[in-house]
Amino acid sequence: MKVIILLLTCFMSLTTLADRIKDLTSVAGVRSNQLIGYGLVVGLDGSGDKAPFTNQSFNNMMKEFGISVPPGTDPKLKNVAAVSLTASLPPFAKPGQSIDVTVSSIGNAKSLRGGTLLFSPLKGADGQVYAVAQGNLVVGGFGAEGNDGSSITVNVPSVGRIPNGATVERPVPNAFARGDSLILNLDRPDFTTAKRMADTINDLLGPETAYAQDATSVRVSAPRDPNQRVSFLSLIENLTVTPGEATAKVIINSRTGTIVIGKHVKIDPVAVTHGSLTVTVKENIEVNQPNALAGGETAVVPNADVNIDEEGNPMFVFDPGVSLDEIVKAVNEVGAAPGDLMAILEALKQAGALNAELIVI
Numbered sequence: 001m002k003v004i005i006l007l008l009t010c011f012m013s014l015t016t017l018a019d020r021i022k023d024l025t026s027v028a029g030v031r032s033n034q035l036i037g038y039g040l041v042v043g044l045d046g047s048g049d050k051a052p053f054t055n056q057s058f059n060n061m062m063k064e065f066g067i068s069v070p071p072g073t074d075p076k077l078k079n080v081a082a083v084s085l086t087a088s089l090p091p092f093a094k095p096g097q098s099i100d101v102t103v104s105s106i107g108n109a110k111s112l113r114g115g116t117l118l119f120s121p122l123k124g125a126d127g128q129v130y131a132v133a134q135g136n137l138v139v140g141g142f143g144a145e146g147n148d149g150s151s152i153t154v155n156v157p158s159v160g161r162i163p164n165g166a167t168v169e170r171p172v173p174n175a176f177a178r179g180d181s182l183i184l185n186l187d188r189p190d191f192t193t194a195k196r197m198a199d200t201i202n203d204l205l206g207p208e209t210a211y212a213q214d215a216t217s218v219r220v221s222a223p224r225d226p227n228q229r230v231s232f233l234s235l236i237e238n239l240t241v242t243p244g245e246a247t248a249k250v251i252i253n254s255r256t257g258t259i260v261i262g263k264h265v266k267i268d269p270v271a272v273t274h275g276s277l278t279v280t281v282k283e284n285i286e287v288n289q290p291n292a293l294a295g296g297e298t299a300v301v302p303n304a305d306v307n308i309d310e311e312g313n314p315m316f317v318f319d320p321g322v323s324l325d326e327i328v329k330a331v332n333e334v335g336a337a338p339g340d341l342m343a344i345l346e347a348l349k350q351a352g353a354l355n356a357e358l359i360v361i
Contacts, residue, residue, distance in 0.1 A: 001053045003112055006037075007134060015133035018241060018242045019240065019242075019243060020181060020195060020196050020237065020238055020239070020240055020241075021200075021236060021239050021240075021241055022040070022237035022238065023183065023239075024186060024187060024188075024193065024197070024241065024243060025182070025184040025185055025186055025187065025197075025218070026106075026185050026187065027157075027174075027176065027182060027184060027185075027233070028183035028184070028185050028217070029174045029175040029176060029183075030091045031091055032088045032089060032090050032091060032093075032150060032173050032347075033088070033089045033124055033125075033254070034086070034088060034089075034124075034125070035085075035089055035122040035123060035124055035130055035166075036081070036084065036085065036086055036087075036092040036122065036317070037085035037087075037090070037120050037121055037122040037133060038057075038083070038084060038085065038120065039082075039083055039085055039103075039116075039117055039118055039119075039120030039133065040054070040058065040061065040080055040081070040082060040083070040118050040120075041080070041081045041083050041103065041109075041112055041116065041117050041118075042079060042080050042107075042116055042118060042138065043079060043116045044078070044079045044080065044109070044111070044112065044113075044114060044115045044116050044123045045079070045111075045113070045114055046078045046079065047078075047079075047081075047109055047111040047112075047157075048077050048078050048079050048080045048081045048109050048111050049080075049081050049082060049105065049107030049108045049109040049112040050077070050107070050108060051082060051106075051107035051218075053082055053107070053109060054077060054079065054081065054082040054107055055075060057082055057318050058077060059075075059079055060261075061118070063352050065068055066108045066165050068187050075131055076139060077101070079100070079158035080353070081105050081107060081112060081152050082102075082105070082106055082107045083103045083105055083106060083112070084101045084106050085101055085103055085117075085120055085122060085133055085166075086101070086104070087099050087100065087102065087122055087131065087133070087166050087298055088100075088131055089124070089131065089168065089172060089211060089348050091172070091174060092099070092176075092289065093168045093171060093172070093266075095165070095167065095169055095170065095171065096167065097168045097169050098164035098165070098166065098167055098168070099131060099164070099165075099166050099168065100161060100162065100163050100164060100165065100166075101117075101122075101133045101135075101162045101165040101166045102157045102160075102161050102223070103117055103137055103159070103160045103161065103162060104158065105158040105159070106339060109158055109169060110157070110158070111139070111157035111158060112138075112157065112158055112159070112160045113137075114139075114219070115136075115139075115160070115167070116134075116135070116137070116139050117133060117134055117137060117162060118134060118137075119132060119133075120132065120133050121133075122166055123201035125173070127176060128170065128310065129170065130168065130169060130170045130172065131166040131167060131168050131169055131170075132160075132166060132167055132169060133162065133166035134165065134224040135162040135165040135168075136162065137160035137161070137162055138160055138161050138162065138163065139157055139159070139160035139216075140156075140160075144338045148246050173297035176229070177224075177226045177229060180221060180222065180224065181217070181219050181220060181221050181222055182219070182220050182222045182229075183213075183216045183219050183220075184197070184217070184219075184220060184236075185216055185217055186217070186218075187208045188243075188246075188286045189214075189216040189231065190215055190243065190246075191212075191214075191215045191244070192243075192244025192245075193241065193243045193244045194212035194214070194215055194216070194217070194218055194241060195212050196243075196244070197210070197212070197218050197241045198210040198211050198212045199237065200239050200240075200241050200282065201218075201220060201236060204235075204239065208221075208304065217305060220229055221234060226249070234340060245263070245264065246262065247262075247264070247356075247357065248262050248263075248264040248266070248355055248357065249262045249265070249304065249343055249357045249358075249359060250262065250265055250354070250356045250357070250358050250359070251359045251360075251361065252342050252345065252358070252359070252361070253361050258320050259342070259345075262296055262356060264355075265355065265356040266323050266355050266356075267353045267354050269353075269357065280313060286295065296346070302330060305354050333340070342360075347356065
């Protein structure tokens with residue numbers, strides 16, 4: 001059985017391609033912010049919830065409109081559901097702009113299909129209101145029930161979205177226009193990439209314009225004027241840099257048998273043998289029939305055949321610094337299955353003959 005080994009493209013590419021700085025980094029302080037809120041969805045077709053906090057929220061809403069519900073009265077809501085609201089406020093979002101909202105039932109509502117979210121504030125981590133949401137829900141799932149109790153549900157009807165359903169009311173301050181410099185944070189920390197990025201910027205804008213603080217951050221001197229700073233960053237983010245190659249890794253998915261081996265994986269001199277012992281037991285049922293005049297009884301006699309087969313796979317030797325191609329070829333020659341290859345790699349790691357990080361997921 002041949003072993004299928006998946007290779008990461010970025011590891012195996014013969015020609016390393018340069019990436020734009022904007023694809024490798026993010027500007028420190030320029031990020032999205034999470035918002036959360038609570039509200040009521042109305043107009044449901046009898047699929048609302050019966051949670052006590054839904055009744056309480058409904059009563060509070062009615063008071064806002066000058067309607068007083070008598071104490072102890074159960075409004076018997078069927079078309080109302082209590083929901084949580086989540087949204088992501090993009091960087092530099094300004095008042096009046098719209099963002100998407102995700103609406104999720106927090107009670108026992110069966111479906112939010114056809115519902116309308118009432119005016120609800122969205123707050124940030126500091127407790128301030130940054131947006132308000134309202135609108136009709138778009139629900140991707142649906143469900144149906146029969147009179148006999150049978151039901152069917154497709155996707156999740158208790159979660160929906162309101163495209164452009166929230167209006168930004170307050171901007172989030174950031175440090176983009178402050179100070180004399182900008183910090184570019186690498187998405188994948190790497191000392192080599194950080195140095196190459198600083199060198200590329202300095203080659204274009206002059207020495208000491210940029211310097212690498214560590215494996216993640218590169219500080220770049222920038223103009224104070226906001227307009228000039230935007231133009232400056234536009235120039236910087238379109239420069240191309242060749243990222244440093246990733247460390248040697250072997251990743252094993254024990255559930256699917258998928259194995260990913262990086263380009264720089266090598267092993268020290270080692271001898272490996274692979275074989276298996278197969279035991280086959282076959283039950284043969286025989287009937288013992290006596291002669292007509294013997295006076296005996298007919299009996300069933302079990303007869304088991306036991307066979308033992310042992311594969312004679314030879315031992316093979318890896319020379320010093322053997323490459324990935326040779327590892328693949330040798331493993332395929334002995335007919336190792338994915339599970340066998342996992343055991344071989346783990347044994348090589350335990351023996352100290354594997355130079356790569358072994359990750360099992």
